[in-house]
Amino acid sequence: MDIQHHMLVAFAKSYGLFYLLAMAAAALIYACWPANRARFDKAARDIIDDEDKPWR
């Protein structure tokens, strides 16, 4: 049981930090990627008028 606990702590304190940093970097790069800008702007604008009918 002791070994398991120590392993978990070591894992959380070392690898845990880096995988969170990597995920944060991935999210930031996706959000700030210049090529995505137009797509995001369009997505934000398009919901303003969507009450009519489903598209076919």
Added chain:
Amino acid sequence: MVSGLTVNERQRALVVLALLAIVGMAMAAFGAMRGDLLQVHGFVVLLFSLVVLAPVLKGYFAPEPPAERLHDYYDDPIKVGIILSMIWAVFGMGVGDWVAWLLAFPDMTFDAAWSSFGRLRPVHTTGVIFGFGGSALIATSFHVMQRTSRARLADQFSPWFVLIGYQLFCILAVSGYLIGITQSKEYAEPEWYADIWLVVVWVVYLLLYLRTLARRKEPHIYVANWYYLAFILVVAILHIVNNLAVPASFAGVKSYSAFSGVQDAMTQWWYGHNAVAFFLTAGFLGMLYYYLPKRAERPIYSYRMSIVGFWGITFFYMWAGSHHLHYTALPDWVQTLGMTFSLMLLIPSWIAAGNALATLNGAWHRVRDDAALRFMMMAAIFYGLSTFEGSFMAIRPVNALSHYTDWTVAHVHAGVLGWDALITFGAFYALVPWLWKRERMYSPVLVEVHFWLALAGTLIYVFAMWNSGIIQGLMWRTYNDSGTLTYSFLDTMIAMHPYYIARAIGGLLFLTGTLIACYNIWMTIRRPAPRAAPAGDTPLPQPGAPLPANPQPAE
């Protein structure tokens, strides 16, 4: 409603309800053999299936709906969901105010077991969180997923299964507490059979959402859908893991948790805090990111910030639960981990609150004139306040003062009244006229009255509990010269009494506002739809007039 279903779907409803009735009878029979409370819940399930069966049978022989309906959005379950949600709001807040008075005047239990605080309190929390909040999330998610995907719901049967099946879970939960059925896990009180039923309902819900998204005509999945999906997916994981239990008998209500000791406590608060995160935050952020820009007719201030905030909330919240167990047998490093992540959570939380307010920047005249939008703005403010407070309270020395006191109650209610309820009312006031094709709500004045009652009620409630909680915490830790406690527990009770009365009055104001909202929504629905204007009787479009007011790039 039933006439909108095909004959095939009506038959499927009959089969499901008949199976449910058989399960109910079996539960009642097995429970009766052991003299177990399962008998009562068997009859509840049976009665529920019969009550739902009545409208299905009544509409069974109605003609098939026209095929043209498939070219429209499917809004019937959304409408029913809004009404059910408002019924739960009145019930849950009514019981909440009842227990508030009960705390001020404990003799009001009248010596009955069902009316004790320990049984009524989960009736209140389940009624408002799962009944009101859950039904509102299901209804609005059906709306948002269709509109942002520009696609009709994937089928007509499963939305009803999800919405009505979820009501059965809530009814089993609430009726169980009153007769003493609970597994004693906060916000996860229902016993094993109700938990299994919720898993079935929730999996159908997730599949319905994914199938509708798969049919989408708009290639980009709008960010509100991500929040709703996180809500559905993570709540499924949390619910299953925290409710892992072994029933003492399949013919009885009692079960034992698969975890024990500090692991059980950690699992429970991993669940408990993520219920706050993904039920009371992620789902309602989905609401905010759709209804606020739409009502303001302005795109969200920064779509990028909404994405960064989404991943921040999903990554960080998962680790924050251990701050509920400061100064317990939980290992110190786990407590520190929870505290650290709770502090980091302030960043994505304020991204969302700031994004909402920045969207309204430049449209303050609309906020002034439109109470529905003001509900949403106030919700964003309370979201920012209570997430700041939450991060602060997770710091261990602060928690030493706040934990187990009414400060926690103040914090929770700043969140659920100020944030969750206000954003829901704002969304409903926008949604009801759209869905029922009315020009506006029956009475804009009553929307105003509701807004000010809700705001006043929340402020009175929260300030009363802040005062009460901090006084309570300080009295508990005051030592005299000989090193013993200065105040007895009874002394603290007497000191809190006036605040308890103030809290109950605040709750009463909030409840009154909700009743007014019910009346207003009901009258909006009942008002006949405006006649279509004769052809040609419309003003000519102004040349070059911009469509959305004050358009701005989503940057």
